[in-house]
Amino acid sequence: MQTIEKTEPKLLDLKTRLAEINDIEAAASLLYWDQATYMPPGGAAARGRQLATLQQISHTKFTEAAMGQLLEDLRPYETSLPYDSDAASLIRIARQKYEQAVRVPASFMAKFSRHRTETYGAWARARPENNFAAVRPYLEETLDLSRELANFFLDYQHIADPLIDFADYGMKASFLRSLFAELREQLVPIVEAITSQTPTNDSYLHQVYPASEQLEFTLKIIEQLGYDFQRGRQDQTHHPFMINFSTGDVRITTRVYENDLSQALFSSIHEMGHALYEQGIDPELEGTPLACGTSAGVHESQSRLWENIVGRSRGFWQFFYPQLQSFFPAQLGNVSLDTFYRAINKVQRSPIRTDADEVTYNLHVMIRFDLELDMLEGKLEIRDLPEAWNERYRSDLGIVPKNDTEGVLQDVHWYTSQIGGMFQGYTLGNLMSAQFFEAALTEHSEILTEIEQGQCITLHKWLKEKIYHHGCKYTATELIRGVTGDVLRIDPFIRYIRQKYGQLYTL
């Protein structure tokens, strides 16, 4: 982009402004990371204020009239360039984000932000007490505010569309609804078939596994999978996440349960998948809004591809299981690879999304997605939400949560953000992960053999080149088309599930 800068001073101006905003956002991210990892309790009150201040400064700078003018002035220049050139993409994506940002008045943002903070507090108290009534008035207000937020964006087909756009730009509620209906129709019978069989014994995973050895093993695995520790690190937290402050500093967090080997292991690989994406972005895009993943769905496709398609595959453990056994000889010395492989892929009807296996996981997600649409459409009142939740669990998963704590109160999303657009990314990610992986195998059938040898270089290189490198230059739909030559489909995911679980269970 060096030559372009010389010929177009307004682009340089835009990049300078965006770099400043990027720096502020990176600082805010670090405030968050620290809060979730090392901050002592006494820092909490001031930290909340510091985060709010930085977010407000960055919002103010991004929505300045001069920014809008600059983006407008750059239109002719943008159209003179190839669509996916760095410069045209930068202008296009900056404008898209700018237009999203200026629609919402600052006063509304502040009001909604305060409400979310209060709601989160109420939820944190209500959840352990199984007290949905205590959060109901908050959630009613959240629904009103979510509708209000959506209505700042005109021209939508469905009221959820602008909310979905925040996470999965361009995905429409109507499309997702039918895609998900199709997926559910395929999945429900598979779950029924599996869960009618003898349950898998996964008690081996629930012996005592000392935390420090677990951490050491996860570090070993993610390093071997290609996570660059020169440009990242892993720390412990309550709810694992990936976060980055530049393409040179992409961190992950994990949590360790001494009586559950799966937690640290798979959450580390999951977050590492997110991190490989961010570490793989073209360094030329550093400091611009292009230096991030395309969407919640595409991001999740990478965490799930590495966690599940690679990390829960038999080939992967063919290589790594002997190492795991040597870390934990007392616990796993007499457990065969096959027994272990079955245990980490146990399918069961459970009420908790985050504990769900690959087969049932999307059913959890789609329940939430559909309930969001129903609430936004006015078909479902907040007071009827717990009942609707439980009813859908009964029909889709064949179980009823024993209380609201493990029902409608389980996920933080609605209580810390809006209602609408919160969940589709998880299932989109699973679908894309299978579709991307199938495309990778078509081009490089050696990937499976490499995985069996503990090597993922070809896969990683392919993903970097096809997906990571571009940052968010392409929309999810453009990216899927570019990478797979097709639109988003459920078929690759269903094929993947049928093939893998057809070997583990009778389908």
Added chain:
Amino acid sequence: MQTIEKTEPKLLDLKTRLAEINDIEAAASLLYWDQATYMPPGGAAARGRQLATLQQISHTKFTEAAMGQLLEDLRPYETSLPYDSDAASLIRIARQKYEQAVRVPASFMAKFSRHRTETYGAWARARPENNFAAVRPYLEETLDLSRELANFFLDYQHIADPLIDFADYGMKASFLRSLFAELREQLVPIVEAITSQTPTNDSYLHQVYPASEQLEFTLKIIEQLGYDFQRGRQDQTHHPFMINFSTGDVRITTRVYENDLSQALFSSIHEMGHALYEQGIDPELEGTPLACGTSAGVHESQSRLWENIVGRSRGFWQFFYPQLQSFFPAQLGNVSLDTFYRAINKVQRSPIRTDADEVTYNLHVMIRFDLELDMLEGKLEIRDLPEAWNERYRSDLGIVPKNDTEGVLQDVHWYTSQIGGMFQGYTLGNLMSAQFFEAALTEHSEILTEIEQGQCITLHKWLKEKIYHHGCKYTATELIRGVTGDVLRIDPFIRYIRQKYGQLYTL
């Protein structure tokens, strides 16, 4: 301040603006803390930019014309209030900092900042190579820029005064020069008397002490001394420092050498002294420029009071030494308290300031201070600096550094900041620490007995009430007057040294 806010909206406006700046500065501090503790190497380049951006935003906001106007408009209100009321102090100190900030043009700041970054890089390469010639041109430019910086401030008596003001506001070069001359005159014969005697054997401190046990022991000590871990934490770094993001989050860092027990132990207590100061600030001052220590000197008085006057006292180890022995029975089981006490107070002629004992330390500092004045006055050229350095070491400390690495290249200060105002705070701190401690003992003679019982509650409470609570409401001179009823003197420090070292050596 609640009622005041109601009656004076402009004060509320001022506080709001200052709180925003405070938040930005706290975020910048966290960027720095992270850089020095956990940041992976790949984060360095972006981190430099992020820090610069935040500093620039905070500087811009602080020097806005509206800020100046507000401070001007608040003058009548300020004078209507008691001098040391929270509100009057806030306005006064904010104005003082504002006036310092607006004197220096942003363009100069940017130029100097770039130069300092380059100089630091050159120094980091030159120091291990013992190559003063490589940094000489940088340092010449630094001297020019330091003079230029001083000259933005008119009305000074000595060109170093405005530079000293950045760290020790109100201290004048002429005053310090004569104070320090007097101190040197007293110290040189004491050092001569001690170093002509048989050297103390401190080899016990240089056995192998495993890092994790050292860290555990330092945590135990600083907790017992009153450091609040609910509002702080200790992490490892290369060059220990204290840093705070609010009065509720005041962190310290330390470094551990397995073959030197003193390092972690005394650097932890030293940084804890700084931290007790910040943790003790009135929470009402949170988010204002009053919520920080008064000056470099007063801050250092607290780190040195806790590190040396308490932490290297016989009474302190009377209580803690048995605990230390039980941590390291193999290393210290057969070493008596007296032997240990002598070892941690070993006086020797050494070329390195940061390794120096209590008796020689100030000689190191005053050499640097005098050389700064000579350079600023034009009496000493940079090319003659190494020779002048070595000559002063010969005359004051009776040794000559064997090369520039352990001579003029040893401290980072001139290579990362300006020449002038960099060192006086260390000696001021030592002098004040003795003067404050003497005042505390006059009021509470039980303090010494409490220390022997591992209790520092009376001392800590007294320091909190007299010093910490006020933040930077008072200048160092006002504070010393208020706390000790006297001006700053060398006598308490000399009395302290004579008394303590008169027992350890023949004086």
